[in-house]
Amino acid sequence: MRARASPSKSFAEMRNSMGSVVGLDIGTTGVRAVETTTSARAVTVRRAHAVPLASGTFSEGVLRDRTALVAALRQLWRHGRFRTRRASIVVGSHPAVLIRPATVDWLAARADMDAIVAVEADKRLPVGTKNMYVDYHIADVYDTTSEDGDVRTQASVAVVGVDKVTLEAILDCVWEAGIRPSGVDVTAFALARFINQASSGPGVVDAVVNLGATTVTMAAVVDKQFVAELPFGQFAGENLTQDISLNLGISTEEAEALKLIDHSQPQHHPKYQPEDLHDVAQAISAWSTSLVRELHRGVSDMAHTLGMPVGRVWLTGGESRLPNLAPRLSAELGGSSRVAVLDPTAWVSHPEKLQAVTEKTDQDLTSAVAASVR
Numbered sequence: 120m121r122a123r124a125s126p127s128k129s130f131a132e133m134r135n136s137m138g139s140v141v142g143l144d145i146g147t148t149g150v151r152a153v154e155t156t157t158s159a160r161a162v163t164v165r166r167a168h169a170v171p172l173a174s175g176t177f178s179e180g181v182l183r184d185r186t187a188l189v190a191a192l193r194q195l196w197r198h199g200r201f202r203t204r205r206a207s208i209v210v211g212s213h214p215a216v217l218i219r220p221a222t223v224d225w226l227a228a229r230a231d232m233d234a235i236v237a238v239e240a241d242k243r244l245p246v247g248t249k250n251m252y253v254d255y256h257i258a259d260v261y262d263t264t265s266e267d268g269d270v271r272t273q274a275s276v277a278v279v280g281v282d283k284v285t286l287e288a289i290l291d292c293v294w295e296a297g298i299r300p301s302g303v304d305v306t307a308f309a310l311a312r313f314i315n316q317a318s319s320g321p322g323v324v325d326a327v328v329n330l331g332a333t334t335v336t337m338a339a340v341v342d343k344q345f346v347a348e349l350p351f352g353q354f355a356g357e358n359l360t361q362d363i364s365l366n367l368g369i370s371t372e373e374a375e376a377l378k379l380i381d382h383s384q385p386q387h388h389p390k391y392q393p394e395d396l397h398d399v400a401q402a403i404s405a406w407s408t409s410l411v412r413e414l415h416r417g418v419s420d421m422a423h424t425l426g427m428p429v430g431r432v433w434l435t436g437g438e439s440r441l442p443n444l445a446p447r448l449s450a451e452l453g454g455s456s457r458v459a460v461l462d463p464t465a466w467v468s469h470p471e472k473l474q475a476v477t478e479k480t481d482q483d484l485t486s487a488v489a490a491s492v493r
């Protein structure tokens with residue numbers, strides 16, 4: 120028995136009548152907003168904009184520079200010219216936002232479920248729940264039969280803990296910038312919802328790998344439901360930048376710039392020493408090899424734990440631009456799953472509005488688009 124939460128057609132139609140929604144992704148390296156309208160047939164991009172955040176605005180998931188965030192959000196709305204000041208926000212950077220799996224007895228009354236999940240959350244979230252907002256998503260409800268024939272109904276839940284201080288600091292900045300939050304969601308949930316239309320269906324698990332600057336996670340999605348999340352924190356983009364900075368003895372800003380150039384065309388970058396370019400290309404290649412290997416392991420673990428084959432694997436986040444990451448992972452998986460970079464422009468009407476922003480700012484708008492689609 121699987122609980123379903125996909126919106127019905129009439130719900131989608133109702134949403135359309137409510138007008139457009141702005142999805143706002145607040146990430147470590149930028150703020151991105153996309154205004155869309157959703158009809159039963161299509162998601163249409165109306166407006167989009169992104170503003171990069173200076174390094175140090177966030178560090179280790181904690182907001183360090185409120186003034187910089189407020190300024191970036193103000194600039195985002197000023198240049199984005201969104202028709203509303205309400206925004207549907209997604210946050211997801213570790214360790215401020217954590218998702219843990221749990222199995223609990225399924226209880227019909229929401230208040231009883233809340234209580235039983237609260238006890239589990241206290242055990243599973245690393246610092247306890249005192250300093251966290253706790254919420255949960257029911258991924259599955261099923262019957263189990265014990266050896267003596269007793270039938271118990273259980274629920275698999277994804278418990279979410281969000282650090283109170285960090286979330287409140289972010290929301291203070293949002294309000295101060297004149298934006299009114301209409302909801303706060305976890306990036307992994309929004310992405311899982313977004314790929315629903317390409318779901319591989321029941322009995323098959325799809326994966327969404329979000330490769331960010333401080334957070335890398337793989338979300339498992341079964342039959343349009345977020346089921347679980349695996350962390351791959353060691354592959355956070357800023358760690359590769361840090362490695363390059365330490366190896367070459369250069370600042371993190373310089374290392375980031377060197378990392379992002381097109382290493383297949385080193386002759387286009389005469390201002391860098393050829394041996395430095397060579398070292399960086401080597402570091403990126405070794406990094407990709409380990410990332411692909413670990414993602415393979417993650418996909419296999421996920422399939423094994425859930426007892427299901429893997430259907431599609433979607434890669435998203437800035438680091439999904441690592442050269443040939445999707446074909447390399449596909450080859451590593453033996454061609455058994457379809458691997459692709461999640462390209463939001465392929466999923467919407469008026470993709471040129473997203474393309475223009477990404478070209479200008481180099482920011483990945485996928486999570487912002489996902490946040491705008493409910």
Ligand SMILES: Nc1ncnc2c1ncn2[C@@H]1O[C@H](COP(=O)(O)OP(=O)(O)OP(=O)(O)O)[C@@H](O)[C@H]1O
Pocket residue numbers: 145146147148149211212330331332333334335355356357360375378379435436437438439440441442482483
């Ligand atoms: N071509 C590229 N090759 C390798 N890494 C890249 C490339 N382009 C961007 N990145 C990396 O992607 C990361 C930014 O990704 P993204 O914008 O998804 O993160 P974020 O949303 O700001 O952070 P987080 O989600 O962790 O809070 C940076 O570490 C950046 O260096």
Ligand SMILES: [Mg+2]
Pocket residue numbers: 146147306331332436486
């Ligand atoms: Mg992100």
